[in-house]
Amino acid sequence: MSNTTIFSAKKIITMNYSRPEASHVAVRDGLILGAGSLEELATWGEYTLDARFVDKVLMPGFVEGHAHTMEGSLWTKVYCGWFDRADPNGKLWTGAKSVDAVIERLQEAETVLEDPTAPLSGWQLDPIYMDNTTVTRADLDRVSTTRAVGVLHASGHIMNVNTKALELAGMLKPGLNHPGIPLGADGFPTGELKGPEVMTPVGPFVGYERSMLDADEAGLRNFAKLCVRTGTTTITDLASRMDEKTVDMMLRVTGEPNYPVRLMPFRFFMGLSAKELIAAVLALKERTTDRLRMGQIKIIVDGSIQGFSARLRWPGYHNDAPNGLWYIAPEHLSELLHLALEAGLQVHTHTNGDQATQLVLEKLAPALQKHPNPNHRFTLQHCQLADSAQFRTAAKLGMCVNLFANHHFYWGDEHYALTVGPDRATRMNACRTALDSGVPMAIHSDAPVTPLGPLFTAWAAVNRITASGRVQGEEERIQVHEALWAITMGAAYTLHLDGEIGSIETGKKADFAVLDADPTVCDPILLKDIGVWGTVQGGRIFPASNL
Template identity: 50%
Template sequence: MNPSRPSATHVAVQNGRIVAVGSFDEIVATSGAKVDDRFKDKVLLPGFVEGHSHIMEGMMWSLPYVGAFDRRSPEGKLVQGLPDIDAIVARLQEAEAAMTDPEAPLFAWGFDPLHIGGVSLTRQDLDRVSTTRSIMVVHASFHISNVNTIVLQRAELDRTTNISGVVMGKDGEPSGEVQGIAARFRVFRVLGTNPLSGNLTADDVNRYAASSCIQGVTTITDLHNDLADLTIEVYRAASRRDDFSVRLVPAMASVSHSPEQGVEKIKTLKASNNDKLHYGIVKLVVDGSIQGFTARLRWPGYHNGAPNGLWYIAPEELPSIVAAYHNAGIQLHIHTNGDEATEVALDAVEAAQIAKPRPDHRHTLQHCQMADAAQFKRMKSLGMCVNLFSNHVYYWGESHYELTMGPERANRLDATGTALRVGVPFAIHSDAPVTPLSPLFTAWCAVNRVSSSGRVLGKETEALTVEQALAAITINAAYTLKLDHIVGSIEAGKYADFAVLDEDPFEVAPEKLKDIAIWGTVVGGHVREAPRA
């Protein structure tokens, strides 16, 4: 990813940074440097940059996983996916039986009805696990949860409830599914904790770093965090350890602070940045998820006729929030899944730019799955970036084709080809733990554009080459984080951060890109072999 030296056989490292890149004669023979040949049969790429993931990838693995697809844990263990409701209930029953505190709630994660034939997980299903213990299962999208009857009763959610996001069953009573912010916050209050933003521990951060190492990631985001004092202290302590094997970029959740408070907090946090901890960005969440039918879509709306989704930030409030951070010189990362949400976000950034032009702001739309060519052209004219959720093509491509978007719009899902043609700087991401943290898999999705059922979506117009996809998980992702001056490519002056691979991705068939084994990582010259179960 270094245009002046696309490939090389040797890299010289001193004090955690790259001194030179070239051949043996150029570097070693002329300098007398010590030769470290432990990677002579490996391939070094720039350390992968995951521009949209969450610390929940570390936190969730302390809870039972109930998703449909196999996942690899931070210890390197393969955890089997579950094919149906009975298998999910059985795993929850096993977890509940192992709990010693009868008052403690049981949380699990990873469920998505679209992955098991559209079958819902109801309160009656969770009542089979326990009628006395509170139970919450968080969806793979993290925008929806399912709870058992006792949780609904304690939260006083019944057929008379008028809070948005409480889904009713065929019997006219709450089904156990709660969506969006208002309904779930009410549930979190009666549970006494929020598993999505609970008390962060050093173990959570270590699991996150271990998962990163397994996948060759050396720079990773936590792209939506309240940044409570405890979290800030845990991150500070972790980042100052020599053996901490990742560079961490947290984003402050805008919902947790007023814009005025947020601006001041970011200024304070940036003063504590170090080589492995980079504060400075703010995350706005405008809508929900397409597969959860909580994203906001423009006309003609959802392909199957479902009602439009939820606004997480009211459209009339968004411009003032964007303007406050824009005027303070802070970079925004804005979650928009549906194209209506994207349009509202573009309007807000445009208004902010007209009122106070800012060169190189790099405000970045995150996910942005349904954007069309006209919206990409607006991004270009506004100086914006986009980070596209390529993994969606595999995990939900079939559902989008059949249910949510229909064939035409599904073929432009996560339009990396359009971004490339228009000239919008773009990255691709996993949104881990929504989908597995694995940049090579994400690159494979962008190159091959095939769904889990084998349907190919928009490959002729939206697919990337292998080189373009690798750029999107290295130097391009670093650009969207304003870190491309220190990470993202192997060139003199940058941190010595490498992904260590067993094979050259330019020499394997494109359809095998996801299968390349990763030995581990190098971060600032410190070598870490990936854990293997």
């Protein structure tokens, strides 16, 4: 029997400029032998013709350059989000539209907990849609005063907990002096915790006993289901603690014959000194496999804009909220950038606010002067408020950007009215400016912050439509072919994987997204509605219907 399979399709969009379309693709040993006509590919010798995709459109497997495997584990907790959302098994959960609705959902979940000491965990709380109400420990005490209750915000940067949780963590006391711990009129914490530094000590008491950034084994498998359902074949876990047990589990699970995704975890910078972090990541790099690519660093510089914890330059927040939080000292950032360049390790930095972006640009420039590397591809993640001058500087420094296109839909109206005001809201996630400035660009979902779905992300960048239906910042819209490039070759480039994935051409991984319709000819407004049959990953076939 031949070890070459030729797949026929209604159309193959290759993202390879020298041969942009084909009718067939040949696969051997998990790699692409070639794309073209059947007659051309038959010259390679004996083959098996597989016509199962004859009515489908094939694209390169989508590459999600900013996501978190923790979404797979979060579905074991109570969904408290504003928007309707599908879980890994395809079930649609309705959104909770008020604080009372969130409390009712948590109360319902609390009644079925048999262990009276077990914590109750929720996720995806989005109070900016609830008149920007602050959820307090008194609110969550309505769920229980005897068990710890904690709810993670949609941004992942804020958590609300009840009185019992604060008590168990030793934080129910007056006068705590930390910018991430707001105090009430009584001098006690309100129950809102901002940033990992103050969330982490409470996490184990509210059901986030593992690092809040990591998935457990079941979660890693659930996460893979989401990938297949969305056409994603390579995805990052962009901030993992990567302790020894977690790495062993990830190696074992991703190494299973039917695991359908190539996972690229980035080691989170907190918890180790700069030198210790570099040594740890170099050791991880030695253990990398095809489906678990290790050896990269994630730095978080500030918080979230909708959580008012991002660092903004003048004039600050539109509603006069105080400026956000620094997650890293400038000296620590500088040291990490220097050491990473010296060691040849890639760094992706989270910068939501433009002040945070400016800090990275200013610290990277002297690091590159001391450790020149024309192919470092250090990437600004989110980079939501960058202006044209910052994009030009990023391009000169050889940086990439991965912009948060989904934000236009999920929080665009709130940014316009509340967080940054009309002028800056219309240029947030400025894809057009980034491309015109010559910055290599990807776009992302930041799942679980927004749902994983590269076609939705492409739709968001092409249309820039908010949840209320407005077009916000039409000048920053990009073309469909540019958006499709951003979720394939663009994202692959930011990960140093563009020689392996991102296009359908000879020698690359046989990774395909199998679509029900052609995104290059449909009305751009319908881009997000194209169905995904499943994926092919390394030549292995994964129908979504079999999940």
